[in-house]
Amino acid sequence: MHSVLNLFSTLSKNEITYEKLGELTRSIDVHRLDFSKNADDYEKSEASDYYRDIKLLDPLEVAVLYWPPEAASAIHFHSGFYGYVLVLDGEGENIEFSFKEGKLKQLRTLCCRKGGIMNEPDGIIHLIRNSSKTNALITLHIYYPALENLDGLTLFDPVTKNMGTLNEKAANASFREPKENFKYFRENAFVFEGQNAKGNSHFVYPILPKPSSEEISEMLQSYYNEQAKEYDSFDTQHQSRTAYTRAINKAIADDFENLKPKMVLDIAGGTGRRSEEIRDLCSSEFGVSILDMSESMVQEAIEKGFEGIHSTYLDHELRPEYYDACYFLYAFGHVPNSEERFETLRKIYKELKTGGRFYFDVFNIENKNEWGLTAKSIHYSHGLNYMGYDEGDVFYKKNGGNAVAYLHYFHATELEHIIQKIGFKIVSQRNIGYVKNAGEWTDNPAEGNLFYILEK
């Protein structure tokens, strides 16, 4: 802790900027930092959930906060100060809001673990909470200027819709402060719009730093196992998704009329539903190996008569030059990072016969109707570029679900570069509507997903 305090105490006030503090915060090696995990070493207060230990007040504020399980701050509006929060231990969430014309709207939630950094620019409205039911969260806070008191800090309560601005007597950003510590207080002061207000089925949930490739695979397994039984019906019940998958299945079946494959590899084929449909749309007969990392889905595929392989693709050696065709539908973007995406395409190339074809679709970072543009903007505004992320990396949750999934949104140019490096020839690349104009092919590069047919 001594070296951290040195880092900040030697700053002169005129060199302190939001960017500079970010740079210094990121330079801290969280694994070598000494701090107490004992709640008794922190100063407690009746009015707040969290305990604190203020380390420095000049030229800026450095404090360590201890958050018991499920502790949270009130939603508060930063006016005239900024800073960063570095997670030292445990797992916390930074939930961001906007407030306009009497409406408080929940924007996004970021999950931060050890080494993860929450950004608190001037003007942000947010809360921090310990998302664990069992473990403490310990965080290092760096703020400029130091808060001599909380005069002028505005708080929101989304349950009671109360809104209050603290005065100089307040010591905590909390509605538990006595009434005389507010200079302004109004009941029923605003309308609250939560994350699920628009009825979206899924929402973006960045995890900082980016989890390892192994952890992402485990997360995806839990995500799809959770849904194995309902997944096929979830897909078919959503008309847009059906139109989308049907159009791609049809494009593959049409191409098969000329290719006439004998053996096909279906990577991340789940229960084999897509392969069944492609077979139905096609006049020629072919065998299919279904590979999937969800054991329960592979089991269902085997029950349908397919050859089933329970594995992640890179971990399972297949016969070289064996398959006439391969498809990796909807899921190539689940491969956790650019190195593994490259390895995956290289392995597919190896396992295809010469002249064999590979079909796949990916999410398009330029699609204005999807999460690509969000991913692109928060990549820089929230420092994900410093947290192991590639531009286009998205973690998300299903509403009401616990498991988190990962998906990469692609630039067409990024893919073309890899494809050509491996030696594949691009037979066709087309854009196809996903949620908007589902299943309709389009020439607009800012619409739809990308569908590729490659040839070895």
Ligand SMILES: [Fe+2]
């Ligand atoms: Fe804050």
